[in-house]
Amino acid sequence: MAGDLYDGDWQDFNTGLYFANQMRNLGEAGIRVAVIRGNHDAANAMTKTIPMPQNVKIFSARKPETWLLEDLGVAIHGQSYAN
Secondary structure, X not given: OEOOOOOXXXXXXXXXXXXXXXXXXXXXXXXXXXXXXXXXXXXXXXXXXXXXXXXXXXXXXXXXXXXXXXXXXEEEEEOOOOO
């Protein structure tokens, strides 16, 4: 998923909780999710406070990362926005 899941000044945590629950449902179905945070996500409090399930990989804003999905023969590269 390519960024801006939440708006920077939006304070409704129900949206974040709903999103996390849907990611959990995907995980239960064996689906992994790669997330790159956008500039609006970086400014939103939900981004830092709502924990994501194990099937969700959120790419760091500090430096580019690679997520190896060896069972699929895939490497996903990405970097989130810092601010």
